[in-house]
Amino acid sequence: MSAIAFRSVSKTYPDGTPAVRDLDLTVTEGELLCILGPSGCGKSSTLRMLAGLEEISTGEITVDGRRVNDVPARLREMAMVFENYALYPHLDVLHNIAMPLVARHVARSEIERRVRQIADTLHITELLAQRPRTLSGGQRQRVALGRALIRRPRVFLMDEPLGHLEAYLRVELRSEIRRLHEERETTTVYITHDQQEASAISDRIAVMSGGRLQQVGTFLDLLDRPINRFVASFVGEWPINLLPADVVEDAGAPALRVGEQVLPVTTAQARRLAGYAGAGATFALGWRPEDLGIVDAVTPHGLPGRVLLVEPQGATCVVVIDTVVGRINAVVDSAGAPAAGAAIAIRPDQPRVHLFGSEGINLFADTEHADG
Amino acid sequence: MAVELSVPRHRRSALAGAAAFAVPIRYLIASAFVGFCLFPFYIVITTALKNEHDIFAWPPVWRFTPTFANFYNALFVFGGQGALTFVINSIVITAFSTILSTGLGAMAAYGLARFDFAGRKHLAFWILSTRFAPPIAFIVPMYLMVQKLGLLDTRLALVLIYTSMNLSLVIWLLRGFFTDIPIEIEEAARVDGYTRLQIFRRVALPLVLPGIVTAAILSAIFSWNEFLFATILTQTRAATLPVYLSGFSNAMGLAWGPYMAVGVIAVLPIALFTLVLQKHLVRGLTFGAVR
Secondary structure (H helix, E strand, C coil): CCCEEEEEEEEECCCCCEEEEEEEEEECCCCEEEEECCCCCCHHHHHHHHHCCCCCCEEEEEECCEECCCCCHHHCCEEEECCCCCCCCCCCHHHHHHHHHHHCCCCHHHHHHHHHHHHHHCCCHHHCCCCHHHCCHHHHHHHHHHHHHCCCCCEEEEECCCCCCCHHHHHHHHHHHHHHHHHHCCEEEEEECCHHHHHHHCCEEEEEECCEEEEEECHHHHHHCCCEHHHHHHCCCCCCEEEEEEEEEECCEEEEEECCEEECCCHHHHHHHCCCCCCCCEEEEEECHHHEEEEECCCCCCEEEEEEEEEECCCEEEEEEEECCEEEEEEEEHHHCCCCCCEEEEEECHHHCEEECCCCEECCCCCCCCCC | CCCCCCCCHHHHHHHHHHHHHHHHHHHHHHHHHHHHHHHHHHHHHHHHHCCHHHHCCCCCCCCCCCCCHHHHHHHHHHHHCCCHHHHHHHHHHHHHHHHHHHHHHHHHHHHHHHCCCCCHHHHHHHHHHCCCCCHHHHHHHHHHHHHHCCCCCCHHHHHHHHHHHHHHHHHHHHHHHHHHCCHHHHHHHHHHCCCHHHHHHHHHHHHCHHHHHHHHHHHHHHHHHCCHHHHHHCCCCCCCHHHHHHCHHHHHCCCHHHHHHHHHHHHHHHHHHHHHHHHHHHHHHHHCCCC
16 A cells, blocks of 8 residues: 655657656555546556656656655556556466566465465456466456456556456446455556546546646546536536636626526626626636526526437437527436427526636636535 | 359359369379479488499389498498588587577567667668678688687687578567567566566567577578588588588599488488477468568
């Protein structure tokens, strides 16, 4: 169990490509932290620097307060699981799992005992004599997990370990990884581009984009209080609706104007808007489809529109609505869904709306609970 | 959807007939070719096993009582100095140069495949360029170098020269093999606690074994058969089998029996070596190149 800290860590590849920029991130002891981001966001480079497979260009990484920049990978006491399993093709499963112990000159009988124990935990005992090429993807990843678990490493590193597996296997193995984590409480850094996986498995999630850390928090933090436009668009089961809006004065208080419609804001939000009214700045208003209500067309403070399409999804359905500011998706209970062609109005759950300024920063990031 | 093939009946039977003949004809052609290639070997082996009388009998005798006298004479008696010394020279020189070129070549190839350093590609090309000129082009400087080092007529001189000539082939062959190993496998070994040298020995080398075998066979064949340098740089003490065979007729007319016996001895070791390892050879020649 170890605490990890990245301090102003940057990675620039020899050809000049910046992969990670000025990363400050702390992983607390015993935590399972997911690094989530689209491909090319720098999450793998971050993990590889931590593993010692990639040099750190600037900044430092500490494990339990000790700087590890110059410690070679083999001495960092970390176990890693790779996306493509990276098993040793010339060794059978038993020897694959045993390799980390062989490197540490553990006694033969002890190795046998521990391999069998791990194989038992992962249900791969009957595969011990087989070579990796005869195994299925799921079995291979179990063996790779076994090779990592056989040690008592300070840190587990997982680089999209379920990326190549079929959907049902992903769900099965991720719950197994979570179970093993709860058993051992070893600090774990887990890379994924799949937000459901991140949400299911992690204590906290760090979202990266373009080599920069965007936000760290629980899945709900990211969903309800996205710090900027990227996090708001990237996290969430359905893509967030972004509408052009500006700030106006309405009955002495600041309010938002979308198209011709003036929408009220909460008092906490109003405080953030002080000074913007009439200043001419435009914003992007962020509405999550699941935070929208569909009401009668004549309801005051609703954004009018016409239903284009209703996509049933079981208990809920996605309603595509045409408005003066573009198409908006709403997710509502199938029971109360409007019919296609109906004239309706949209009213958001006001405390849960987001407002992104010109820099993409969310002005309403932490106003949700301020109203009480 | 019963669409009949519009082939007339007699034509169809003709096609079927052709198909029935195709396989035997193929085998016939193949046998003729193999027979043509192997016939000299047949003559060499049978002549080596015949006595003087049978060798010159006309018409040739197909059935005879084999004798090993030719082998005995060739190895131990013939001309006061039998072939045994040269057999041993050939074996020693081939073994050492093969081990050296494969061993050093594997390490160099791994370095070129896995370590990023300035001028890596130039270095690789430069290594290959050592084979651009025909060997005879540098026989004179080579002779002078060997002479100045006092290595004329020594096995060491040939071991060194064959090793250097085989190295470029081994390096280029194995570099492809090493590059083909997924880098994650070696990274996994690094995280698992292995040093670079341990990874080379325990992970990389076993994975390129077919390549190693191929490189070793090709090196051994080259060293075993090399004639030009051997004949210029050696006199008697370090001469190899090809040198001995070339001088055979001059010495005492041509004694066909012992001559053919030495020929058999010259073919045998490489033939056996290749037979034992050929399973890897075929895989090795195709494996590294295909990506």
